[in-house]
Amino acid sequence: DAGVIQSPRHEVTEMGQEVTLRCKPISGHNSLFWYRQTMMRGLELLIYFNNNVPIDDSGMPEDRFSAKMPNASFSTLKIQPSEPRDSAVYFCASSVRGLIYSGNTIYFGEGSWLTVV
Amino acid sequence: QKEVEQNSGPLSVPEGAIASLNCTYSDRGSQSFFWYRQYSGKSPELIMSIYSNGDKEDGRFTAQLNKASQYVSLLIRDSQPSDSATYLCAVTRMNSGGYQKVTFGTGTKLQVIP
Numbered sequence: 136d137a138g139v140i141q142s143p144r145h146e147v148t149e150m151g152q153e154v155t156l157r158c159k160p161i162s163g164h165n166s167l168f169w170y171r172q173t174m175m176r177g178l179e180l181l182i183y184f185n186n187n188v189p190i191d192d193s194g195m196p197e198d199r200f201s202a203k204m205p206n207a208s209f210s211t212l213k214i215q216p217s218e219p220r221d222s223a224v225y226f227c228a229s230s231v232r233g234l235i236y237s238g239n240t241i242y243f244g245e246g247s248w249l250t251v252v
Numbered sequence: 253q254k255e256v257e258q259n260s261g262p263l264s265v266p267e268g269a270i271a272s273l274n275c276t277y278s279d280r281g282s283q284s285f286f287w288y289r290q291y292s293g294k295s296p297e298l299i300m301s302i303y304s305n306g307d308k309e310d311g312r313f314t315a316q317l318n319k320a321s322q323y324v325s326l327l328i329r330d331s332q333p334s335d336s337a338t339y340l341c342a343v344t345r346m347n348s349g350g351y352q353k354v355t356f357g358t359g360t361k362l363q364v365i366p
């Protein structure tokens with residue numbers, strides 16, 4: 136099992152540039168999550184997809200952030216334009232049964248470390 | 253009030269001692285509770301889950317849940333330096349859309365001193 140695969144692992148970009156983060160969930164998992172982690176705010180859920188459909192995007196901070204899941208094996212998180220306060224670790228995670236059942240286990244990717252200067 | 257609260261630590265314990273990590277949550281409707289371990293620079297990994305009141309043991313780890321008091325704890329017996337990490341408490345609750353939403357605490361940093 137390859138696990139959740141994220142790219143890039145590290146990105147440094149200038150303020151105002153577009154950033155695209157990519158994620159391949161574990162094969163067979165029907166739910167995908169994008170989280171952001173910072174020292175101050177911890178791990179925050181940005182958006183959650185179930186069967187490729189966005190279910191809960193209430194955590195997306197503002198219109199500069201967008202996420203897509205065109206198929207079951209690929210998702211993107213885009214920030215345009217990027218700002219220094221977007222600097223964080225962005226984790227993609229997937230699960231096999233979605234959030235409608237108790238006891239769901241979420242598997243995290245290694246994260247994308249974003250620095251906006 | 254935060255939905256899930258943890259003391260940020262660091263919590264320092266000597267090797268071989270019992271480490272006790274605590275977490276409180278605000279929503280009485282919360283249904284599932286998890287402990288994740290996160291090493292520095294790495295992603296969180298699930299170590300324990302608990303769904304009903306009482307204790308659940310897995311090796312050196314014991315999770316304890318008290319829904320009346322709205323807290324969940326993690327005990328690590330015979331602490332090892334390799335247990336040094338940040339421990340995240342996660343709680344699920346049903347949201348308005350009928351889905352269970354997972355909320356994480358900010359984590360407690362544990363340091364096991366050799």
